[in-house]
Amino acid sequence: MKKELIFVGPPGSGKGTQTKMLSKELNLPHIDTGALLRETIASGSEQGKLAASFMDKGQLVPINLVSEIIKNRLMKEDCKNGFILDGYPRSSEQAYALDEILKEIDIKEKVTPQVLYFEVSKDKLIERLVNRRSCSKCGAIFNLKTMHLKDNTKCEKCSGELIRRADDTEEVANKRFTTYFEETAPLIDMYKKRGWLTSIDASLDIDTIYKNLKGAVK
Protein backbone atom coordinates (compact mmCIF):
# COMPACT_ATOMS: atom_id res chain seq x y z
CA MET A 1 0.00 0.00 0.00
CA LYS A 2 1.25 3.46 -0.91
CA LYS A 3 2.43 5.46 2.14
CA GLU A 4 2.27 9.24 2.17
CA LEU A 5 3.85 10.64 5.32
CA ILE A 6 3.85 14.36 6.07
CA PHE A 7 6.03 15.70 8.89
CA VAL A 8 5.09 18.93 10.63
CA GLY A 9 6.98 20.49 13.52
CA PRO A 10 8.91 23.60 14.54
CA PRO A 11 12.49 24.24 13.41
CA GLY A 12 14.90 22.08 15.42
CA SER A 13 12.25 19.54 16.44
CA GLY A 14 14.36 16.74 14.97
CA LYS A 15 12.22 16.03 11.91
CA GLY A 16 15.27 15.95 9.64
CA THR A 17 17.15 13.38 11.70
CA GLN A 18 14.11 11.13 12.17
CA THR A 19 12.83 11.34 8.61
CA LYS A 20 16.26 10.42 7.21
CA MET A 21 16.35 7.25 9.37
CA LEU A 22 12.74 6.36 8.51
CA SER A 23 13.33 6.91 4.82
CA LYS A 24 16.11 4.30 4.83
CA GLU A 25 14.13 1.80 6.85
CA LEU A 26 10.89 2.11 4.86
CA ASN A 27 12.70 2.59 1.57
CA LEU A 28 10.71 5.72 0.77
CA PRO A 29 12.21 8.93 -0.65
CA HIS A 30 12.88 11.66 1.90
CA ILE A 31 11.75 14.96 0.41
CA ASP A 32 13.17 17.83 2.42
CA THR A 33 11.98 21.19 1.07
CA GLY A 34 14.66 23.19 2.90
CA ALA A 35 17.40 20.97 1.39
CA LEU A 36 15.84 21.19 -2.10
CA LEU A 37 15.79 24.98 -1.76
CA ARG A 38 19.43 25.06 -0.59
CA GLU A 39 20.32 22.98 -3.69
CA THR A 40 18.47 25.49 -5.87
CA ILE A 41 20.49 28.30 -4.24
CA ALA A 42 23.76 26.40 -4.78
CA SER A 43 22.93 26.04 -8.50
CA GLY A 44 23.19 29.84 -8.79
CA SER A 45 19.86 30.15 -10.69
CA GLU A 46 17.52 33.13 -10.53
CA GLN A 47 15.04 30.92 -8.62
CA GLY A 48 17.79 30.22 -6.09
CA LYS A 49 18.58 33.92 -5.65
CA LEU A 50 14.92 34.62 -5.00
CA ALA A 51 14.70 31.74 -2.48
CA ALA A 52 17.83 32.93 -0.63
CA SER A 53 16.41 36.43 -0.16
CA PHE A 54 13.56 34.92 1.92
CA MET A 55 15.51 32.15 3.64
CA ASP A 56 18.19 34.55 4.91
CA LYS A 57 15.46 36.36 6.83
CA GLY A 58 13.76 33.23 8.17
CA GLN A 59 10.67 33.84 6.02
CA LEU A 60 8.76 31.38 3.85
CA VAL A 61 9.77 31.29 0.20
CA PRO A 62 6.87 32.23 -2.15
CA ILE A 63 4.35 29.42 -2.57
CA ASN A 64 4.59 29.17 -6.38
CA LEU A 65 8.29 28.39 -6.24
CA VAL A 66 8.02 25.78 -3.47
CA SER A 67 4.92 24.08 -4.83
CA GLU A 68 6.51 23.74 -8.28
CA ILE A 69 9.62 22.16 -6.77
CA ILE A 70 7.50 19.74 -4.70
CA LYS A 71 5.17 18.81 -7.54
CA ASN A 72 8.09 18.00 -9.86
CA ARG A 73 9.69 15.92 -7.13
CA LEU A 74 6.52 13.97 -6.24
CA MET A 75 5.94 13.06 -9.88
CA LYS A 76 9.24 11.20 -10.08
CA GLU A 77 9.19 7.42 -10.44
CA ASP A 78 10.73 6.76 -7.00
CA CYS A 79 7.60 8.22 -5.33
CA LYS A 80 5.26 5.58 -6.77
CA ASN A 81 5.13 3.63 -3.48
CA GLY A 82 4.93 6.77 -1.38
CA PHE A 83 7.17 9.41 0.14
CA ILE A 84 8.16 11.24 3.29
CA LEU A 85 7.53 14.98 3.13
CA ASP A 86 9.72 16.99 5.47
CA GLY A 87 9.04 20.73 5.64
CA TYR A 88 6.09 20.95 3.26
CA PRO A 89 3.34 22.10 3.67
CA ARG A 90 4.19 25.01 5.95
CA SER A 91 1.03 27.11 5.60
CA SER A 92 -2.69 26.49 5.01
CA GLU A 93 -2.22 27.81 1.48
CA GLN A 94 0.49 25.19 0.87
CA ALA A 95 -1.70 22.46 2.42
CA TYR A 96 -4.44 23.23 -0.12
CA ALA A 97 -1.84 23.29 -2.91
CA LEU A 98 -0.66 19.86 -1.73
CA ASP A 99 -4.27 18.55 -1.79
CA GLU A 100 -4.39 19.50 -5.48
CA ILE A 101 -0.99 17.93 -6.23
CA LEU A 102 -2.04 14.68 -4.51
CA LYS A 103 -5.31 14.59 -6.48
CA GLU A 104 -3.22 14.61 -9.65
CA ILE A 105 -0.65 12.03 -8.62
CA ASP A 106 -3.05 9.62 -6.87
CA ILE A 107 -5.49 9.14 -9.75
CA LYS A 108 -5.27 5.35 -9.64
CA GLU A 109 -5.22 4.80 -5.89
CA LYS A 110 -6.97 6.79 -3.14
CA VAL A 111 -4.45 7.38 -0.37
CA THR A 112 -5.05 8.98 3.04
CA PRO A 113 -1.84 10.71 4.10
CA GLN A 114 -0.64 10.47 7.70
CA VAL A 115 0.64 13.65 9.36
CA LEU A 116 3.27 13.19 12.08
CA TYR A 117 3.37 16.21 14.35
CA PHE A 118 6.60 16.73 16.32
CA GLU A 119 5.77 18.47 19.61
CA VAL A 120 8.52 20.16 21.68
CA SER A 121 8.97 23.33 23.80
CA LYS A 122 10.50 26.51 22.34
CA ASP A 123 13.43 26.77 24.85
CA LYS A 124 14.65 23.31 23.94
CA LEU A 125 14.35 24.14 20.26
CA ILE A 126 16.52 27.29 20.36
CA GLU A 127 19.18 25.35 22.26
CA ARG A 128 19.11 22.58 19.66
CA LEU A 129 19.31 24.99 16.73
CA VAL A 130 22.29 27.02 17.90
CA ASN A 131 24.21 23.79 18.66
CA ARG A 132 23.29 22.09 15.39
CA ARG A 133 25.98 21.38 12.81
CA SER A 134 25.68 19.45 9.58
CA CYS A 135 28.26 17.76 7.42
CA SER A 136 28.99 19.64 4.20
CA LYS A 137 29.75 16.31 2.49
CA CYS A 138 27.24 13.65 3.65
CA GLY A 139 24.53 15.81 5.28
CA ALA A 140 24.69 14.02 8.67
CA ILE A 141 23.36 16.17 11.52
CA PHE A 142 25.16 16.61 14.87
CA ASN A 143 24.43 18.42 18.13
CA LEU A 144 27.56 19.81 19.73
CA LYS A 145 26.02 19.90 23.19
CA THR A 146 24.60 16.39 23.40
CA MET A 147 26.90 14.42 21.12
CA HIS A 148 30.36 15.30 22.53
CA LEU A 149 32.28 14.98 19.27
CA LYS A 150 36.05 14.44 19.32
CA ASP A 151 36.44 17.38 16.94
CA ASN A 152 33.60 19.93 16.59
CA THR A 153 34.66 20.75 13.03
CA LYS A 154 34.78 17.23 11.54
CA CYS A 155 32.04 14.74 10.60
CA GLU A 156 32.42 11.48 12.54
CA LYS A 157 30.91 9.51 9.67
CA CYS A 158 32.91 10.73 6.66
CA SER A 159 35.42 13.33 7.99
CA GLY A 160 33.70 16.08 5.98
CA GLU A 161 33.69 19.62 7.32
CA LEU A 162 30.93 20.42 9.83
CA ILE A 163 29.10 23.63 9.06
CA ARG A 164 26.53 25.75 10.79
CA ARG A 165 23.57 26.62 8.60
CA ALA A 166 23.36 30.33 7.75
CA ASP A 167 19.89 30.53 9.34
CA ASP A 168 20.78 28.75 12.61
CA THR A 169 21.86 31.93 14.42
CA GLU A 170 19.74 32.93 17.40
CA GLU A 171 18.30 35.95 15.60
CA VAL A 172 17.17 34.15 12.44
CA ALA A 173 16.09 31.11 14.50
CA ASN A 174 13.75 33.37 16.48
CA LYS A 175 12.27 34.74 13.26
CA ARG A 176 11.78 31.17 11.97
CA PHE A 177 9.79 30.39 15.13
CA THR A 178 7.55 33.39 14.63
CA THR A 179 6.98 32.26 11.05
CA TYR A 180 6.25 28.73 12.30
CA PHE A 181 3.73 29.80 14.93
CA GLU A 182 1.98 32.25 12.62
CA GLU A 183 1.91 30.26 9.41
CA THR A 184 2.58 26.56 10.05
CA ALA A 185 0.97 25.85 13.45
CA PRO A 186 -2.60 26.34 12.08
CA LEU A 187 -2.04 23.19 10.01
CA ILE A 188 -2.11 21.08 13.16
CA ASP A 189 -5.78 21.80 13.78
CA MET A 190 -6.67 21.47 10.15
CA TYR A 191 -5.11 18.01 9.86
CA LYS A 192 -6.50 16.98 13.27
CA LYS A 193 -10.03 17.75 12.04
CA ARG A 194 -9.40 15.60 8.99
CA GLY A 195 -8.31 12.73 11.27
CA TRP A 196 -4.84 12.58 9.66
CA LEU A 197 -2.78 13.70 12.68
CA THR A 198 -0.54 11.65 14.99
CA SER A 199 1.42 13.54 17.70
CA ILE A 200 4.99 12.54 18.58
CA ASP A 201 6.75 13.74 21.75
CA ALA A 202 9.90 15.23 20.20
CA SER A 203 11.45 16.37 23.49
CA LEU A 204 12.79 12.84 24.15
CA ASP A 205 16.13 11.39 23.02
CA ILE A 206 16.71 10.40 19.39
CA ASP A 207 16.36 6.62 19.88
CA THR A 208 13.15 6.85 21.92
CA ILE A 209 11.57 9.25 19.44
CA TYR A 210 12.47 6.89 16.60
CA LYS A 211 11.01 3.87 18.41
CA ASN A 212 7.76 5.78 19.08
CA LEU A 213 7.68 7.05 15.53
CA LYS A 214 7.98 3.56 14.05
CA GLY A 215 5.18 2.40 16.32
CA ALA A 216 3.00 5.29 15.17
CA VAL A 217 3.48 5.02 11.40
CA LYS A 218 0.54 3.17 9.88
Ligand code: AMP
Ligand atom coordinates in the same frame (compact mmCIF):
# COMPACT_ATOMS: atom_id res chain seq x y z
P1 AMP B 1 14.34 24.01 6.90
O1 AMP B 1 15.58 23.42 6.32
O2 AMP B 1 13.18 23.07 6.78
O3 AMP B 1 14.51 24.54 8.29
O4 AMP B 1 13.99 25.28 5.97
C1 AMP B 1 14.88 26.35 5.86
C2 AMP B 1 14.18 27.54 5.20
O5 AMP B 1 13.75 27.17 3.87
C3 AMP B 1 12.92 28.04 5.90
O6 AMP B 1 13.20 28.93 6.96
C4 AMP B 1 12.20 28.73 4.72
O7 AMP B 1 12.79 29.99 4.45
C5 AMP B 1 12.52 27.82 3.55
N1 AMP B 1 11.48 26.77 3.38
C6 AMP B 1 11.59 25.43 3.66
N2 AMP B 1 10.44 24.79 3.39
C7 AMP B 1 9.57 25.73 2.93
C8 AMP B 1 8.23 25.71 2.53
N3 AMP B 1 7.49 24.58 2.52
N4 AMP B 1 7.66 26.88 2.11
C9 AMP B 1 8.36 28.03 2.09
N5 AMP B 1 9.64 28.14 2.51
C10 AMP B 1 10.25 26.99 2.93
